[in-house]
Amino acid sequence: MPVLSGAVTFSRFRSTPAGDPPSDTKRWLSKGLKSGHFEPIDLKKTEDERAAGFVELENSDGTDFSTGSVLYGEYALFGYRVDTVKVPPAVLKAELSKWEKAFEKENGRPPTRGEKSENRASIKHMLRQRAVPFTKVHDVSWNLKTNQVQLWASSRKTVEEILFAIEEAFDVKLQPLVPVSLAAEAGISDEHLVPTPELIGMEISQSEIESSEVSHGDA
Numbered sequence: 001m002p003v004l005s006g007a008v009t010f011s012r013f014r015s016t017p018a019g020d021p022p023s024d025t026k027r028w029l030s031k032g033l034k035s036g037h038f039e040p041i042d043l044k045k046t047e048d049e050r051a052a053g054f055v056e057l058e059n060s061d062g063t064d065f066s067t068g069s070v071l072y073g074e075y076a077l078f079g080y081r082v083d084t085v086k087v088p089p090a091v092l093k094a095e096l097s098k099w100e101k102a103f104e105k106e107n108g109r110p111p112t113r114g115e116k117s118e119n120r121a122s123i124k125h126m127l128r129q130r131a132v133p134f135t136k137v138h139d140v141s142w143n144l145k146t147n148q149v150q151l152w153a154s155s156r157k158t159v160e161e162i163l164f165a166i167e168e169a170f171d172v173k174l175q176p177l178v179p180v181s182l183a184a185e186a187g188i189s190d191e192h193l194v195p196t197p198e199l200i201g202m203e204i205s206q207s208e209i210e211s212s213e214v215s216h217g218d219a
Contacts, residue, residue, distance in 0.1 A: 012177040036169040037063040083133040
């Protein structure tokens with residue numbers, strides 16, 4: 001739980017309403033989180049290998065989103081859970097090899113390509129039913145007064161996925177809080193963002209400084 005224990009890998013954004021600001025913050029939060037809530041993978045009904053959605057911060061199975069589980073002072077805290085189910089290729093290959101040997105012993109011939117393909121699918125399905133989903137929860141901190149959003153995720157692809165989910169669920173736009181965007185917001189031009197010689201380890205001679213001063217004076 002990085003948001004409570006102090007991990008440093010996170011990205012910052014500023015949120016702005018895409019439409020009218022919400023009149024009831026608590027209801028808006030609950031409605032948005034529930035619209036994009038996490039639903040576990042049903043291994044018996046679907047072949048999906050991935051499921052993702054919002055969960056309560058301190059309960060990765062919780063999707064009730066009561067006020068007490070989401071609001072912490074001026075912050076809305078919740079998680080974005082991602083479950084994946086995959087059959088390791090090595091395991092599938094080993095099981096298929098066992099089946100091929102048993103087939104050849106029983107039938108006196110090796111299986112055909114079509115028989116291999118058919119049974120490969122059956123074996124993969126069987127192994128998938130036994131698989132335990134791998135779960136990863138990414139914490140989200142949203143300051144409702146400053147409109148700053150922090151995402152605890154290191155993968156750019158994951159960050160983009162969470163951003164899209166938040167924008168869709170809450171009807172907001174998220175802008176990265178990086179030097180370039182902050183400078184633009186403050187009215188600072190790009191030329192003032194160029195690294196100084198001191199920063200990149202270049203020494204400036206006294207003659208260069210005097211020459212620069214003269215040129216500026218003539219201008």
